[in-house]
Amino acid sequence: MSAPWAAWDHIVKIDPDKTLVEGETFEDVCATGTDALEIGGTTGMTEEKMARVVEATTAYDVPVYIEPSNVGSVVHRDGLDGYFVPIVLNAGDPFWVTGAHKEWARLDSEIDWEATFPEAYIVLNPDSSVATYTEADCNLDVDEVAAYAEVAEQMLGQRIIYIEYSGTFGDPDVVRAAADAVEDAATFYGGGVDDYESAYEMGRHADTVIVGDLVHDEGVEAVEETVAGAKDAKSEPIEGV
Numbered sequence: 001m002s003a004p005w006a007a008w009d010h011i012v013k014i015d016p017d018k019t020l021v022e023g024e025t026f027e028d029v030c031a032t033g034t035d036a037l038e039i040g041g042t043t044g045m046t047e048e049k050m051a052r053v054v055e056a057t058t059a060y061d062v063p064v065y066i067e068p069s070n071v072g073s074v075v076h077r078d079g080l081d082g083y084f085v086p087i088v089l090n091a092g093d094p095f096w097v098t099g100a101h102k103e104w105a106r107l108d109s110e111i112d113w114e115a116t117f118p119e120a121y122i123v124l125n126p127d128s129s130v131a132t133y134t135e136a137d138c139n140l141d142v143d144e145v146a147a148y149a150e151v152a153e154q155m156l157g158q159r160i161i162y163i164e165y166s167g168t169f170g171d172p173d174v175v176r177a178a179a180d181a182v183e184d185a186a187t188f189y190g191g192g193v194d195d196y197e198s199a200y201e202m203g204r205h206a207d208t209v210i211v212g213d214l215v216h217d218e219g220v221e222a223v224e225e226t227v228a229g230a231k232d233a234k235s236e237p238i239e240g241v
């Protein structure tokens, strides 16, 4: 069976600690044409906030996955499609590579492993909360990022490589290098995608483009543009391939 994300060009990441634009609903977010929702954020996460967004989004016809940033933000609910759990390859503290995961397996007796998928994160914006939180070494050359991606797939068996520039638009050459370094693993890109062009540009290199802050700051019309950009990037042939 193919992976759930095999045909996803675009994901909206909803931060339960942030609000939607006034007058917009989760139904509107689900109607943008995005392929899936990931629910998660680094700071201010609680089980209660997570549960509220999960319950509000699972009613619609878009897959909904939790992306936990700590053990306490995982909730189990009917209608939820699953869990994308980060493993931060370049974290400064091994807690964010395997420690939190060990604690989760110890404390949560309801983990649905069939619906749980790790994401091998490479965190690259030193000014993001996620970089601070995980003490990530963001000072990496393009070939180091590519090597992390290769090791993640070939040695750690990871099926998703997540190039994370949360809050800022990243270097497309880095994303391309990571994508080129893997054989079958999917490349996710997130960070600063806020219009058709930025989604198109990263969508040329990454398999899936993730849009976070935009849904909270600008709203669903802006998100729709990024859906169009990410999808058009896939529908046009890439020169030389």
Ligand SMILES: CC(C)=CCC/C(C)=C/CC/C(C)=C/CC/C(C)=C/COP(=O)(O)OP(=O)(O)O
Pocket (backbone or CB within 6 Å): 015, 040, 041, 042, 043, 044, 067, 068, 069, 070, 071, 074, 085, 086, 087, 088, 095, 096, 097, 100, 101, 102, 104, 121, 128, 129, 130, 131, 133, 134, 164, 166, 167
């Ligand atoms: C094992 C379990 C259940 C949890 C731990 C999972 C790990 C290792 C989390 C590390 C942090 C991480 C990669 C979180 C994913 C979500 C994410 C990157 C959100 C975006 O963060 P920012 O945009 O930096 O933060 P804010 O928007 O909250 O400021």
Ligand SMILES: O=P(O)(O)OC[C@@H](O)CO
Pocket (backbone or CB within 6 Å): 013, 164, 165, 166, 167, 168, 189, 190, 191, 192, 193, 210, 211, 212, 213, 214
């Ligand atoms: O909020 P932005 O900058 O869109 O980043 C998306 C996502 O990669 C964050 O984890």
Ligand SMILES: [Mg+2]
Pocket (backbone or CB within 6 Å): 166, 167, 212, 213
């Ligand atoms: Mg953010």
